[in-house]
Amino acid sequence: MTDHSTSPSAMDGLSDAAVRAELDRLRDSIDNIDAAVVHMLAERFKCTQQVGRLKATHHLPPADPAREARQITRLRELAESAKLDPAFAEKLLNFIIAEVIRHHETIANSSAP
Numbered sequence: 001m002t003d004h005s006t007s008p009s010a011m012d013g014l015s016d017a018a019v020r021a022e023l024d025r026l027r028d029s030i031d032n033i034d035a036a037v038v039h040m041l042a043e044r045f046k047c048t049q050q051v052g053r054l055k056a057t058h059h060l061p062p063a064d065p066a067r068e069a070r071q072i073t074r075l076r077e078l079a080e081s082a083k084l085d086p087a088f089a090e091k092l093l094n095f096i097i098a099e100v101i102r103h104h105e106t107i108a109n110s111s112a113p
């Protein structure tokens with residue numbers, strides 16, 4: 001049993017069962033959101049793989065820094081309006097793009113003569 005007198009929290013006043021139920025409800029939503037993120041990322045990578053094949057076929061470079069700069073500007077604005085830390089949004093996009101570029105390099109190298 002938790003000693004609420006020594007561990008104040010936003011849930012003070014709720015029974016242990018109510019706290020558990022609220023935690024479970026929130027975690028169910030978190031699990032659904034994580035699943036959506038995974039599915040969206042999978043779809044994004046399907047598109048970027050097609051871009052990678054197109055670039056390799058037409059001898060275009062794997063990375064496009066100008067396009068990335070536009071995406072970062074746009075994502076930072078979207079993050080701000082969604083009350084998400086723009087610096088976090090930028091880091092996340094850069095992390096994803098770095099993986100995409102790695103894939104594009106692999107595709108280009110595997111289709112090189």
Ligand SMILES: C=C(O[C@@H]1C=C(C(=O)O)C=C[C@H]1O)C(=O)O
Binds near residue numbers: 065067071096097100
């Ligand atoms: C997908 C592309 O290739 C790279 C990956 C990008 C991305 O993941 O959004 C953006 C620009 C490129 O550096 C593209 O050029 O559109």
